[in-house]
Amino acid sequence: MDILSLLNDxxxxxxxxxxxxxxxxxxxxxxxxxxxxxxxxxxxxxxxxSHAALPGIAIAFLLTGSKISLVLILGAAIAGWIATLIIMxxxxxxxxxxxxxxxxxxxxxxxxxxxxxxIIQKRPDATQAGLDKFLFGQAAALLERDVITMAIxxxxxxxxxxxxxxxxxxxxxxxxxxxxxxxxxxxxDVVLTTLIVIAIVTGLQTVGVVLMSxxxxxxxxxxxxxxxxxxxxxxxxxAFGALAGVxxxxxxxxxxxxxxxxxxxxxxxxxxxxxxxxxxxxxLVWSWFRDRRNRGRLRLEGMLEDLYxxxxxxxxxxxxxxxxxxxxxxxxKGGVDNSLRKLEEQGLVRRVKSEDWALTKxxxxxxxxxxxxxxGEGQ
Amino acid sequence: MKYAIEVEDLTVAYKEKPVLWDxxxxxxxxxxxxxxxxxxxxxxxxxxxxxxxVNTAAGRVSIYGKPYSKQRSLVGYVPQxxxxxxxxxxxxxxxxxxxxxxxxxxxxxPGKREVELSLRALxxxxxxxxxxxxxSQLSGGQQQxxxxxxxxxxxxxxxxxxxxxxxxxxxxxxxIVTLLQELRAAGxxxxxxxxxxxxxxxxxxxxxxLNVRLIASGPVDTVFTEENLRLTYGGRVSFIKHNxxxxxSDQEKRAEAGGI
Numbered sequence: 001m002d003i004l005s006l007l008n009d010x011x012x013x014x015x016x017x018x019x020x021x022x023x024x025x026x027x028x029x030x031x032x033x034x035x036x037x038x039x040x041x042x043x044x045x046x047x048x049x050s051h052a053a054l055p056g057i058a059i060a061f062l063l064t065g066s067k068i069s070l071v072l073i074l075g076a077a078i079a080g081w082i083a084t085l086i087i088m089x090x091x092x093x094x095x096x097x098x099x100x101x102x103x104x105x106x107x108x109x110x111x112x113x114x115x116x117x118x119i120i121q122k123r124p125d126a127t128q129a130g131l132d133k134f135l136f137g138q139a140a141a142l143l144e145r146d147v148i149t150m151a152i153x154x155x156x157x158x159x160x161x162x163x164x165x166x167x168x169x170x171x172x173x174x175x176x177x178x179x180x181x182x183x184x185x186x187x188x189d190v191v192l193t194t195l196i197v198i199a200i201v202t203g204l205q206t207v208g209v210v211l212m213s214x215x216x217x218x219x220x221x222x223x224x225x226x227x228x229x230x231x232x233x234x235x236x237x238x239a240f241g242a243l244a245g246v247x248x249x250x251x252x253x254x255x256x257x258x259x260x261x262x263x264x265x266x267x268x269x270x271x272x273x274x275x276x277x278x279x280x281x282x283x284l285v286w287s288w289f290r291d292r293r294n295r296g297r298l299r300l301e302g303m304l305e306d307l308y309x310x311x312x313x314x315x316x317x318x319x320x321x322x323x324x325x326x327x328x329x330x331x332x333k334g335g336v337d338n339s340l341r342k343l344e345e346q347g348l349v350r351r352v353k354s355e356d357w358a359l360t361k362x363x364x365x366x367x368x369x370x371x372x373x374x375x376g377e378g379q
Numbered sequence: 380m381k382y383a384i385e386v387e388d389l390t391v392a393y394k395e396k397p398v399l400w401d402x403x404x405x406x407x408x409x410x411x412x413x414x415x416x417x418x419x420x421x422x423x424x425x426x427x428x429x430x431x432x433v434n435t436a437a438g439r440v441s442i443y444g445k446p447y448s449k450q451r452s453l454v455g456y457v458p459q460x461x462x463x464x465x466x467x468x469x470x471x472x473x474x475x476x477x478x479x480x481x482x483x484x485x486x487x488x489p490g491k492r493e494v495e496l497s498l499r500a501l502x503x504x505x506x507x508x509x510x511x512x513x514x515s516q517l518s519g520g521q522q523q524x525x526x527x528x529x530x531x532x533x534x535x536x537x538x539x540x541x542x543x544x545x546x547x548x549x550x551x552x553x554x555i556v557t558l559l560q561e562l563r564a565a566g567x568x569x570x571x572x573x574x575x576x577x578x579x580x581x582x583x584x585x586x587x588x589l590n591v592r593l594i595a596s597g598p599v600d601t602v603f604t605e606e607n608l609r610l611t612y613g614g615r616v617s618f619i620k621h622n623x624x625x626x627x628s629d630q631e632k633r634a635e636a637g638g639i
Contacts, residue, residue, distance in 0.1 A: 039467060166480050166488070174463045174477070177529075180430045180456045181481030182448070224468065228513040233468050 006250070019139045019253050022147040023245035023264070026203040026215065029154035031241025032161060033199040034216035035223065035234045036192055039172045044099070045084065045193075046216035048106040050200045052083030054113025054209045057134050058120060067130065069146040069205055073153070076201040076209075083109050084193060110209070137208030137261035139249035150202045157198045160191065168192055169230060206249060208261035215241060218268040225279035244268035301370050303339045304348060307359050308367035318359060320352035382443075383408040383537050383568035384429060389438030391424050398424045402438070402593045406570060410585035411563040413573040417612050420590040422572040423459070426539050429570075430456055442537065451481060455535035457526050459542050465514050471525050472497050472510035478532035500532040501525075505554060520551030527558065537568045544575065556582050579603055 009016045037046050056079025057072045064071050083105050090101040120131055133141055161168065170178030171188050179185045196216065203212050223237035248264030277285050306329045311319045327336050340357055343349040348363035359367060384406040391399040399421040406412055414422045427433045429440050431447045442450040455478070475497040476489050483489065501507045504524040509517070517525065523543055530538055544552050559582070562569050573579065579586055580599050587596035588603075588611040595602045595610075 039464075041464075163486065166483070167485075169469070170477060170480060173467045173469065173474075174458065176427075176432055176458055176462065177456060177477065178480075179432055180451065180454070182451045183480075228468050228515075229470065229473075230468050 014144075015140065016250065016253060018142050018144055018147055019249045020246050022142040022150055023139055023206055023249035023260075024242045025147065025150045025154050026206050027219070027241030027243065027245030028238040029150075029157055029241075030199045030203050030212075030215040031219035031223075031237040031239070032158060032234050033192075033196050034218075034241070035220040035230075035237045036161075036168060036172055037196055037216050038220040038224070039230075042196075043217045044102055044213075045087075046196065046200060047213035048083055048087060048102045048109075049080040049197055050204065050209045050212035050216075051106045051113075052109035053077070053080045053201060053204055054134065055079050055109055055116055056113075057204070057209075058113055058116035058131065061120065061131055062116070069143075070149045072134075073149065073201045073204070076204055077197050079109065080197045080200060081194070084197070113209070133208070134204055135208050135210055136259040137204070137206045137211070137264075138252075139206045139260040140253045142206065146205060153198050153202050157195045157202075160195055164188065164191065203245075206245070206260055207264055208259070211261040211265045214265045214268060215245070218265075218272050219244065222268075222272045222275035225275040225282045228281075240268070240271050244271055299335055300339055300343055303336070303343060304359070304363060304367040305370060307349065307357065308364065308371070311359060311364075318361075318364070320356040320358035323355050323357065326357070381408045382406060384570070385439075385441045385444075386425075386429065387439045387441075389425075389428055389440065390436045391421070391428055391433055392436045397436075397591060399428065400592050402589075404587055404593055404596055406568060407585070408568050409563065409566055411559055411569045411571070411583050412585035412587060413571050413579050413583040414587045414589055415573050415576060415579060415611070416589035416594075420611075422589055423541055425589065426456075426541050426570070426572055429539060430454065452533075453536045455530035455533040455538045457530045457538065457540035457543055460519065460522050460526060460545060465517065465522060467514065469514055470510065471501065471506065471512045471514055471517070474514060474525055475500055475510075475528045475532055478529040481533070496532050496534075497528070500528040503531055504528045504558065520547040523547050523551065523555070527555065535567070538562060538570070540569070540571045542572050542574060544573065576608070 011017065034046065037043055053076035056075035056077070058075075059079070060072050060075025061067065066072075087098075087101045087105050090096050090105075091098050096104075117132060117135075130141065167178065167183050167188050170181070170183060171185060171192060175185045175189075178188075200212055200216065203215055207215055219237040219240040220233070222240050223233045226236055227233050244264055244267040248267040249260055251267075252258040252260040252263040275283070277283055280286055303326065306326060307321065310321050310325065310329075323336060323340070326340070340349060343363070344351065348360055348366055349357050350360050352358050382405045384404070386402055386404040389399055389402040389404075390397065398419075402425065404425075414425060416422055424433055428435055429442075429447065431440075440447060442453055447454065472494070476493050478500070479489060479493045479496060483493070498507060498510060501510055504527050506521060506524050506528060509521065509525075514522070514525065523545075527540075527543065530540070543555055547555070559569050559571065563584075571583070573583070580603060583599055585597070586599045586603050588594040588607050590611045590613075595607045
């Protein structure tokens with residue numbers, strides 16, 4: 001499929017447009033609110049919430065017999081919420097640690113959800129078809145009214161986040177200090193957790209309960225690589241979420257039998273990997289280059305110092321010395337010829353005989369400066 | 380005497396283990412006070428109880444005669460440096476600005492005035508040129524000074540500080556002491572959780588000795604005695620007072636006291 005026809009389909013094909021819009025909304029909301037989960041070191045909470053949503057979806061269907069997304073989402077949200085509350089109270093009242101409580105509740109709820117799903121599927125009527133799509137998600141099944149529901153929920157969540165910007169920043173950075181200022185931190189914690197629950201449940205239909213937590217964690221971790229400020233991080237995270245959501249959903253709708261959730265997760269993982277390697281300042285590639293450049297510079301400076309200290313013993317800074325002596329002084333045996341060539345290019349050393357090298361005037365000046373600076377730093 | 384902080388019968392327990400037991404403590408206005416005591420003595424808990432950050436089992440704290448919840452604007456807080464994640468995506472100026480959030484209320488956003496105030500507070504701690512720096516690039520001493528600036532920008536009458544000298548170099552320690560003394564000279568009341576017994580007479584004019592119970596509190600001259608210190612540290616510290624003079628043997632004792 002070429003780009004133009006894809007664009008054409010995006011604008012005029014009803015299904016494709018719905019899918020793209022729905023996944024964009026899901027990406028924006030989960031990307032933005034996921035930033036807080038990552039910064040508050042609650043990355044795994046999203047995982048527990050989304051897995052725990054499954055029995056909620058099944059019970060909502062069993063009680064109402066309806067497959068309207070708002071009903072199912074509500075069930076998911078309530079179940080996710082209850083799971084979170086149970087985890088919190090286990091941590092508060094027992095000696096069980098956070099990660100253990102999380103793992104326990106996640107699997108208990110998810111297991112219960114799977115049991116309910118099996119029961120539902122064994123029922124003779126045909127209405128139950130499609131509930132299992134919530135496991136791995138299916139963007140192609142999104143209807144316009146689903147997207148509208150998602151957009152409304154998402155807008156409310158984002159708007160609340162913007163209104164409580166200051167408070168959420170305090171909550172994430174220094175909750176005790178926020179409490180001394182008079183902000184009710186526990187209440188704000190509940191509000192923020194609710195917003196994260198909303199972000200998760202809006203994505204369940206598209207991404208599925210199994211992999212939804214990736215949409216909470218991955219865009220935020222990628223965004224953190226590119227910026228050192230909260231605002232830009234949340235904005236970038238939302239953008240990455242939308243990008244991954246749309247591309248994953250479009251891929252899975254155009255290739256048949258490709259589940260949406262895993263495709264979106266692969267897209268977002270690609271963004272994370274690229275960010276970890278390529279982002280300036282934090283990116284691995286750049287820091288590798290920086291280290292290499294620094295090492296190179298240090299080696300050349302070391303060589304100049306060696307030549308200078310040798311020359312001092314001869315009371316003539318321009319005295320020439322054979323390469324073999326420099327090799328003995330240098331820790332890195334292989335690099336000597338290479339380093340001398342680079343220094344020659346910079347006009348700091350000159351070749352006197354085939355194997356003898358001496359400092360030029362500029363080289364002497366340079367070496368003196370390096371030694372002076374080195375002493376200055378030591379103090 | 381007018382009291383800035385009054386603590387009455389304060390008891391705090393974590394899961395039935397008492398951390399503070401029946402503490403009565405009055406802090407007069409305008410003193411520079413240290414709270415000293417061994418690890419686990421409840422020093423941090425006492426400060427947090429004054430700020431309403433921990434649930435108390437019994438007792439009362441009042442700030443200028445009223446509960447803390449009514450007097451927030453009068454109190455500035457400097458938590459332990461290690462209590463936050465310094466890799467958080469924010470700048471030095473932004474952290475200091477958080478000190479104004481209380482005055483701004485729920486919905487107002489920081490504006491020019493807040494930027495101005497934050498810069499001035501950073502100037503006071505000698506960090507003005509770091510305002511745009513990402514906080515993960517700061518040294519321990521600089522982090523501490525940023526926290527101090529955040530408290531200064533609150534423009535409070537009482538400052539509660541939890542170990543502001545923890546892990547800072549000698550230069551920063553001197554700068555912080557000077558700042559604390561300036562605050563006292565300006566009529567503020569400053570309460571500092573402190574670890575280094577040897578510097579207590581030099582830095583502070585008032586002190587409280589704490590080990591779950593309050594052992595003593597009052598002017599350093601009368602309260603900071605060998606007898607009281609033995610009561611506080613359980614006789615494990617041999618400490619001789621040198622009338623505020625630091626000598627070489629002080630240094631040795633400092634190492635000893637630090638080992639408790």
